[in-house]
Structures are given as C-alpha cells and as structure tokens.
Amino acid sequence: xxxxxxxxxxxxxxxxxxxxxxxxxxxxxxxxxxxxxxxxxxxxxxxxxxxxxxxxxxxxxxxxxxxxxxxxxxxxxxxxxxxxxxxxxxxxxxxxxxxxxxxxxxxxxxxxxxxxxxxxxxxxxxxxxxxxxxxxxxxxxxxxxxxxxxxxxxxxxxxxxxxxxxxxxxxxxxxxxxxxxxxxxxxxxxxxxxxxxxxxxxxxxxxxxxxxxxxxxxxxxxxxxxxxxxxxxxxxxxxxxxxxxxxxxxxxxxxxxxxxxxxxxxxxxxxxxxxxxxxxxxxxxxxxxxxxxxxxxxxxxxxxxxxxxxxxxxxxxxxxxx
DNA sequence: AAGCTCGTCAACCGCTGTAGG
DNA sequence: TCCTACAGCGGTTGACGAGCT
Numbered sequence: 001x002x003x004x005x006x007x008x009x010x011x012x013x014x015x016x017x018x019x020x021x022x023x024x025x026x027x028x029x030x031x032x033x034x035x036x037x038x039x040x041x042x043x044x045x046x047x048x049x050x051x052x053x054x055x056x057x058x059x060x061x062x063x064x065x066x067x068x069x070x071x072x073x074x075x076x077x078x079x080x081x082x083x084x085x086x087x088x089x090x091x092x093x094x095x096x097x098x099x100x101x102x103x104x105x106x107x108x109x110x111x112x113x114x115x116x117x118x119x120x121x122x123x124x125x126x127x128x129x130x131x132x133x134x135x136x137x138x139x140x141x142x143x144x145x146x147x148x149x150x151x152x153x154x155x156x157x158x159x160x161x162x163x164x165x166x167x168x169x170x171x172x173x174x175x176x177x178x179x180x181x182x183x184x185x186x187x188x189x190x191x192x193x194x195x196x197x198x199x200x201x202x203x204x205x206x207x208x209x210x211x212x213x214x215x216x217x218x219x220x221x222x223x224x225x226x227x228x229x230x231x232x233x234x235x236x237x238x239x240x241x242x243x244x245x246x247x248x249x250x251x252x253x254x255x256x257x258x259x260x261x262x263x264x265x266x267x268x269x270x271x272x273x274x275x276x277x278x279x280x281x282x283x284x285x286x287x288x289x290x291x292x293x294x295x296x297x298x299x300x301x302x303x304x305x306x307x308x309x310x311x312x313x314x315x316x317x318x319x320x321x322x
Numbered sequence: 323a324a325g326c327t328c329g330t331c332a333a334c335c336g337c338t339g340t341a342g343g
Numbered sequence: 344t345c346c347t348a349c350a351g352c353g354g355t356t357g358a359c360g361a362g363c364t
Contacts, residue, residue, distance in 0.1 A: 011334070013358090035349065051350070052333070065331090088352060100332075103353070108329060115328090 010044040014053055018043055022050055023058055031059075056100050063096035068105050076102055 010018075021042050029036075031054055034047030043050065057064065068076070072094055079090040087099035087106070094102065 013332075032350090047349070048335095048351090049333080055351090056332075067330095085353065099352070104329095104331060107354090111329080 008044050009046060011049070014057070018045065019053070019058060022053060025050075026054060026058070056098050059098075061096055062098065063101075068097075068101075072097065073105075076105060080106060 022037065025033075025037050025042060031051075034051045034054075037043050037047060037050050038045060045053075056062075075093055076090060079093055083089050085103075085106075087103040091097050091099040091102045
C-alpha cells in the first residue's frame with residue numbers, strides 16, 4: 001500500500017497556523033474527510049496525522065495538560081483490568097481524556113512498576129542506609145500498591161480480549177473489593193498458586209505447592225511472599241509510613257457506586273459491570289455469566305520476565321510454609 | 323554548574339477493521 | 344469475492360523539562 005514515496009508530507013510538531021486550518025476544516029466538514037485536507041491542498045499532512053491532531057489536541061473539552069486525578073487513575077486501573085489495553089475504549093469513560101492520554105499514563109506506570117521491581121530486588125533491606133528518600137523515590141513508591149495489578153489480566157491466553165467485556169477480563173480482585181485486598185497481609189509465604197482470586201477468604205489459605213508455577217522451581221517469588229514482611233524488609237520506615245496511607249485508598253476500591261467518582265468534577269459515567277464479584281460478571285447485554293478465575297488462568301498472563309530481576313529471599317522455611 | 327535520570331507528552335508507524343466500488 | 348482507501352487503534356519513539364547527584 002505504501003509503495004510510492006510520499007512527497008511534500010510535513011511531519012513533526014504542528015504549527016498554530018496548521019491547527020487553524022485544521023479547525024476550519026472541521027468546522028466546515030465535521031471531524032471526517034481527513035484525507036481530503038491534503039488532497040485539497042489545505043495542509044501538507046496526511047489524513048492520519050490530521051485526525052490524530054484533532055483527536056488529541058484540538059477536540060473541544062479536552063483536559064489538555066492536566067494530570068490524571070485520583071478518580072481517573074482508579075477508573076483507568078479498573079478498566080484496564082477489565083478490558084485490557086483497549087485505550088480508546090477506556091478513554092470513552094474519561095471525559096476529556098484521549099486514548100493517547102490513557103496510554104501514556106499507563107505506560108508511565110508500567111515503567112515505574114518495572115523500576116520498583118528492579119530496585120526493590122536489587123537493593124533490599126537496607127533500613128539504616130538512606131534515611132532520606134528523594135522525592136522521586138517517594139513518588140515511585142506512591143505507585144506501588146496500584147501497580148501490583150499493572151500486568152494484563154486478560155486471562156484468556158489465546159488472544160485478544162474482544163471488544164465486549166469478557167468474563168475472564170474481570171478486574172484483579174485486589175482492586176475489586178476491599179475484602180480481597182485484605183488478603184495482602186498473609187502470615188506465611190504466599191506462592192503464586194495461593195494467590196487465588198476468589199472472594200472466599202478460605203482460598204487464600206490453600207495448600208501451597210512446593211513448586212513455583214512460573215519457574216517450576218522451588219524458588220518463591222519474594223514480592224508475593226508475605227507482603228507485610230517484605231514491606232518491612234525492603235522499605236524504609238518513611239516509605240512504610242507513606243505506604244500506610246494507602247489503606248484508606250484501598251478502602252474506597254469497593255463497588256463502583258462507592259467510589260464517589262465524579263466528586264467535584266465531571267461525572268464519570270460508567271457502563272455496567274465494572275466491579276462484579278469474582279466468579280460472575282455481566283456481559284455487555286447485561287446477562288450474567290458465571291465463571292471462575294483460576295489462579296493458573298490469572299498468572300498465565302503475567303509477563304514471563306516480570307520477576308526476572310527479583311532474587312529469591314533467603315530461605316524462610318519453618319516460618320513460612322505450612 | 324553540569325551531567326544524568328526519569329517522567330511526560332506529542333507524534334509517528336504499522337496493523338486491523340470496514341466500507342465502497 | 345476481491346481490492347483499495349480510509350479510519351481507528353495500540354505500540355513505540357524522541358524531544359523536552361524537572362529534579363537529583
């Protein structure tokens with residue numbers, strides 16, 4: 001398709017004059033016929049580029065240059081868990097935000113997650129060192145609780161979540177209700193298989209296998225082990241204090257109607273079933289679908305290298321396993 | 323003060339889906 | 344049914360600024 005060399009195509013940052021021309025076109029013709037902009041000689045931009053400029057910068061009511069609010073962050077997190085990386089779809093739930101905004105926001109978080117995982121693995125437990133935290137470190141840790149879910153949870157491994165919410169695309173439980181979040185302070189070593197995403201708390205105490213389902217070795221994944229202990233070991237008291245502030249944050253991660261979304265801002269209109277209990281959800285048509293999210297299904301979709309940088313903790317056998 | 327690291331943002335690229343001929 | 348053009352989407356990249364060492 002792209003056989004012939006495109007001549008006279010301008011790329012790069014848009015000038016104010018170009019924006020003006022584009023706006024005029026949209027006023028006249030509406031947000032369509034993008035390719036005609038070039039064919040008419042109005043701009044030396046591809047239709048694609050024009051559309052993108054309109055959608056991301058020139059459209060009315062965009063929240064350009066303002067950071068994501070806490071509410072917006074929560075919505076993105078929830079919807080990403082439900083829909084996967086369907087940024088355009090997610091953006092429709094966020095008035096004034098574009099798919100590009102959401103995408104950028106999410107990838108920043110992913111980067112931070114990667115860094116957190118690396119640094120927490122590379123520099124564990126140095127409580128006395130570094131009594132001062134840099135601002136940046138603090139902000140990184142600020143993301144910690146919410147980045148735990150940052151992996152894709154589209155549990156169908158054979159591909160793409162469809163445009164409809166799929167049963168398997170339910171949000172990860174610790175972001176669905178506080179009941180599940182309370183699984184965090186488990187007393188013992190928690191291996192992935194015991195991170196059962198069920199509302200039934202009993203599941204959290206499932207027998208733990210000797211094998212790590214990811215590595216097929218006996219190496220447990222420290223980050224997922226007894227998180228309380230890990231937190232104590234890895235983070236300084238300041239950071240812990242900071243993390244402690246997330247308790248109330250988690251508390252509001254209950255059913256959507258409890259989120260108070262839109263407080264003081266534009267109301268965030270949510271489509272039906274964002275916060276369904278694990279085990280069932282509603283299809284787009286409002287039809288309830290029962291399903292069970294198995295741990296395997298969930299962890300299948302963790303990036304395989306997600307924990308590459310994490311070294312196993314010293315053997316905690318005795319205190320840990322049961 | 324300079325260099326470095328990181329986060330944010332804008333824009334491009336390639337792929338896919340769809341409508342029309 | 345096939346082909347083509349276009350629209351839309353998601354991934355990626357590069358520029359830039361802010362903060363830190």
